[in-house]
Amino acid sequence: MSSPHVAALQTKGINTPLSRRSFLVASGMGLAGTAWGTTAPAAAANVPQGRKLAKSTILFFLCGGSSHIDMWDLKPKAPIEYRGPFAPIATTAPGIELSEHLPLLAQQAHHLNIVRSVGATVNTNDHHAGYYHNLTGHAPDITFVTLGNNRTPVADDWPFMGSVVAAKKPARPQLPSAITLPHKPSRAPYTRPGQFAARIGPEFDPLYINGSHENPLQFHAPSLVLDGDVSPERLTNRRELLNTVDAARRDFETNASPKTWSNQQKRAVNLLLSSSTTEAFNVAAEPAALRERYGETINGMSLLLARRLVEAEVPFITVFWKGDTALNKKCKSAGSWDTHGNNFNCLKENLLPEFDRGFSALIEDLSDRGLLDETLLLVSSEMGRTPKIGDRRSGGVAGAGRDHWTHCLSNVFAGGGMSGGQVYGATDRFAQFPADRPVTPAHIAKTVYHAMGIDDLEFHDREGRPYDALPNGYPLTELF
Template sequence: MFEFTNGLRDSRRAFLAASATSIAGLPLGLSVATAAETAPGRAVRQGSAKSTILFFLCGGASHLDSWDLKPKAPAEYRGPFSPIATSAPGVMLSEHLPLLAKQAHHLALVNSVAGTVNTNDHHAGYYHNLTGHVPDQSFRTLGNNRTPFPDDWPFMGTVVAAKREPHPSLPNAISLPHKPSEAPYTRPGQFAGRLGVENNPLYLRGDLEKPLSFTAPSLQLQEGIDGSRLSARRELLGEIDNCRRGLDQFTTTRTWSRHQERALSLLASSNTTQAFDVSREPESVRHRYGDDVNAMSLLLARRLVEAEVPFITVFWKENKSKFAKKCNSAGGWDTHGNNFNCLKDNLLPTFDRGFSALIEDLH
């Protein structure tokens, strides 16, 4: 986990205490500063982070070929990539992460975390990483048929969202640019579970072919419905709600009402569309991040931090048509074949460019 909660330079973003996390497989942990503050004899102070970005590399990136190359290991164990020096003394990264190497003084790398329960299953891995809870026996028995359950432990972002004061115009938790994985194999762990569906993140959909375009499927107005008709419908719904208050004893009815109110508020808010519009960024800024949907998702995450959204999750969007055959994968980081070429030619350079730009902007 990488946290950026200290040392922000004076800039138009200096009022934010922003943090970012990047999960590549199973690395989770505390920043060096946080660990020092919690050492014996040190008073624990309230954290300063207002927003968190979780950047999840779907499929699980090779730690050995990116963050911890183990150059002193025998050749049969280490990979072919060479380590390079970084801006952090003593920290080495893959030669294919040159831009991140310049930002390494902002990172806190954890190379020592390992799973204690091996199900050899992506569903269980997602659930463990996203909720912090060990997968139960249903993951072993059902495998990839294990769908999200309503009593699952909640995704960490939904816990933050539920405990924070409501944002004035945006949801407290937003996930983009896709929901891993494709139906019917939707990954457990990315939803609110036992916290209730009203705490689910707002989902923004990104398009591989149109990387500047982000839409919220749950907030799309039907053709022919403008702002005035939306207001009229809202008033009508209010009248209907007044007539059915006797049903409020039922939890599902109350939950639906909260869903309804949140959706209508977001539809009517100009702040919503502005925050989601990465085309408002200068072309030079967009170019620093890259030209694909994952790069623009990181840029949008930065915009949402500036809008003070508490928790933003970027799930790396796989490109099956471009990489599935080459890498024997779903198009993401689960490189079953041709691992080194896929990392060297495609995945690591794209990740390096976008993530380094995000770190630079947050600081």
């Protein structure tokens, strides 16, 4: 598939009919081919007087499995084989300490709400299941064991929390209600489950925006292009374009409902014709000093773009940390937070400085603009890392790595009507398991919904029967 810059929104003037494939990618669909369920009308949220609802959520997902014990939940009194060489430092929040390698975030800790007791055990202790659990709030089923990395997304999966928000919040006139950047984890055919709308319908899939390490100021909507007899002149004529797209319906090889088709059609047309699409993705328009504050890396610029999308009133934005393959050998990983080897040098020299700079800049920027109270920030990952140092796959103790550990991780919230400067829950003395006020990813997802005023999670299946998209868990209301 081609990847034209959004600003170009090019069309190809070749004399062939608009293909089904072209329409699907233009509409941003991730999965297709099923008669999907529908949403129930959202009930009015029961919001305490004086509490502001979050208008947008930014999920910053640290792909690979970030080390909770080296970032948010240090254990300075634990034996050296657990605590490692990192020391905790004081912050702007009394009683809260962070890793010494997060000095900029330490200055923003009065905005942070650290949930240290997330138990996200999955039946494979691996990435696929970890993504699914933490992105949907649902524990993975047995197929994650039987299929392993071949357990790719399926139509009947539970929906991604961003898709639930997109379904329950009013649709945007131009931009979609859920946008994911700067990549789709992971490379096909091993696409991570949990990041799609699945059973609630592809019309609520996120629009994926791509970025690269080589050109961090440029973001692309993959294949946002119409093939066929749509000239640039015809692109400006909504009626002509709608007629052309309507003709493609004859080749739309699915039994999707007319309502689903109509919504997808409208979504593609609005994206292709909207000037706000071009403007929202133009991070190069930001002042050089602000870009430098975020760090002109793909992850830093993705967070800056996320702030711009908040200003464009997109309800849910996901930033999946994009790993650098140059770190593969050094960290015995795929370049992200999966630090099987050399954990401490990889964190200290590469991962933590970039994360610290970008995420602290996002908090500071939103706060300075008066947007933090109405924007919920969530830092999550598919797992934590083994508290005991040494991964046998990278030389054991001598390799200084930390292996997968889904049994415990920390999540971090900021903004969105929360008080800030709080810690929720605690782990045991080795940071191995939740010890006080244990929660699961279902509680985290419910907290996101609560912050955005979404109390009704009812949807309908293909036969019109109602079901609850997340029956387990409860929101952590103490944080608000």
